[in-house]
Amino acid sequence: MTDSRPSGTRRVTLSQVAERAGVSRSAVSFVMNGRTDQRLSADVFERVRRAAEELGYRPNQTAKTLRTGRSGTIALVSDFVSSTSYANAMVRGAMRALRERDILLFTVDTEGDPQVEERLLHSLFGRDIDGVIYTSMFTRIVDPPPLLASTRTVLLNCRARGGDDVAVVPDEVEAGREAARLLVAAGHTDGIWFVGDLPPGRRGGLLWNEWGPLALPERLEGIERELASSGLSLAGHAAVEDDWDAPNGQRAVERLLEDGARPSALICVNDAVAAGAYRALHAAEWRIPDDVSVIGFDGSPLAGMLEPSLTSISLPHEDLGRRAATLLLSDDATPRVERVRMPVHLGASVGSPTR
Amino acid sequence: MTDSRPSGTRRVTLSQVAERAGVSRSAVSFVMNGRTDQRLSADVFERVRRAAEELGYRPNQTAKTLRTGRSGTIALVSDFVSSTSYANAMVRGAMRALRERDILLFTVDTEGDPQVEERLLHSLFGRDIDGVIYTSMFTRIVDPPPLLASTRTVLLNCRARGGDDVAVVPDEVEAGREAARLLVAAGHTDGIWFVGDLPPGRRGGLLWNEWGPLALPERLEGIERELASSGLSLAGHAAVEDDWDAPNGQRAVERLLEDGARPSALICVNDAVAAGAYRALHAAEWRIPDDVSVIGFDGSPLAGMLEPSLTSISLPHEDLGRRAATLLLSDDATPRVERVRMPVHLGASVGSPTR
């Protein structure tokens, strides 16, 4: 039959290697896959190896996949991770872990649209992917699509509502404890405020607030538990409107100071809110860390750009990605939630209280 | 219909659809691929469609690929683009353009290592990718690997030294003109400085300086050409050590002011250098834009976070990615360099000169 493919120079096939080496195709297949259990003679092994090299033979992965059902390919399926900047280091972590095993990564963003997600998953399954890393830009609870049941899956930066999956998430509770610990160690006692609650009665206005983000409740839980273990508690909470960005953080702290609060330290729900806090404190002529200490979360580039640099408990995105890929490749599919430590990025924003 | 097959069962094949519809496999193939040129009866067409739906048939892309040589898959091969934050919107642009055609994206970063690049390319070719978007984090000149010659390729955010490729790059020269135009329109004449040259005799210390980045020379060329067209020229250049970051920008402007320069405007090679300029100006009690205007390049999030917000000529990463994908899918492979307009992000950092 005529070959209608748009190929100029045909690629070398296994048959050609067999012919050149003067052995069967089986033998070539065994050699190429390093199957020593077939007890091939050293001579055959060497002849095949040489013939393959001389011809520049590269196995056709598509044919292997059709035969074996394994493609050496996995997919990273997310809402926004691979196409936006925020949590992109997760992709790097996964890619690096997979590179060593010659596994390639399909990158697929659904932008939060379930229909797009379904179409993309079917498209992926049609390509015989070996597994899926299902991930989210923000750490949150998800309902993994039922379609995923037929494929090996690891949840990254999210956990299933049901809980019977393998999931990798940052250890947000421990991060909260760490933040509190830093302040307690510096001598803070009864002037520690938390900045970043949603306003009372508010479930969230922005999209991701309705997606059940875990950062806020878990960070707060860790903070309160750690303080309690030292017999302390938060002096209070400052609510932030809608999004956790700098302008909202600024307004929250402005209100706090206007209301007459005298905080010795602010634990901000993330670095952007902390940046806003810096502005409000600066305008009110409070010095950091002399008059007030500030801690953020995320470990974003922003933290290093502030004056003074912000101490922040950072999201270990690359580690998370690497861990998820490693788990996906392992044989162990026992449902569990793995929590990855969030390291402290020490800045110059924490000092001892003066009041 | 929903797929009611017990999980663990084999996927439905084309043969099963043929059997259920009572037609040949050829007919099913023709219907599934919408080949109306075969003049199938409306009845056959409908029976196949129904059988496929009832069985939940999904074509096996691997088998199609083996047969046709086309995989409906392209690869985005870069140094760092898909695994870091900086130019990530290019991935978004490409993904969005491809989504409409049900084409999936392999994402592959070489981290600048030619050996890794070669291995990854072979791995991709073994999977019968239909094309490659070859891209770089920074706009620069590249020598595309010879291996790429066998595959349809579009260069994204880079151009080949040889020049016989299809390439998509930001229009940096025009961006430089735009920056100069904004200042001239505001009334600036002989106090316009450029901040961001490499020190005299320096080819670059950091890795990417040796990779031949185009941003600096092209932006500068545009600025100078535009000024010349109004009979003006730059008052001078302030060199920046090594990397174009905020601390280096700050030092450059500090030196400039110490040397007694009285700039009416600073055109900074990027936003980070501009942020450094802000600090130096602030420390010297120059007000922006009352005493001095500042313009940056990149359109980074940083620009909006500065006080006052920075006017910046922005890199249209998403547009670039979308355009590259579209070109790759088009039939036209005529070598050319497409330049994409860099839009102005207007801030509040440009005013009329007071001196």
Add this chain to the structure above:
DNA sequence: CTGAAAGCGCTTACAG
């Protein structure tokens, strides 16, 4: 218009 057949490039159970 339809159907039987070849073939894409592999892997692997099986007979020798």
Add this chain to the structure above:
DNA sequence: CTGAAAGCGCTTACAG
């Protein structure tokens, strides 16, 4: 230890 053969799930030229 080796080789012939079946088969993964498609597409398509070809004979009817």
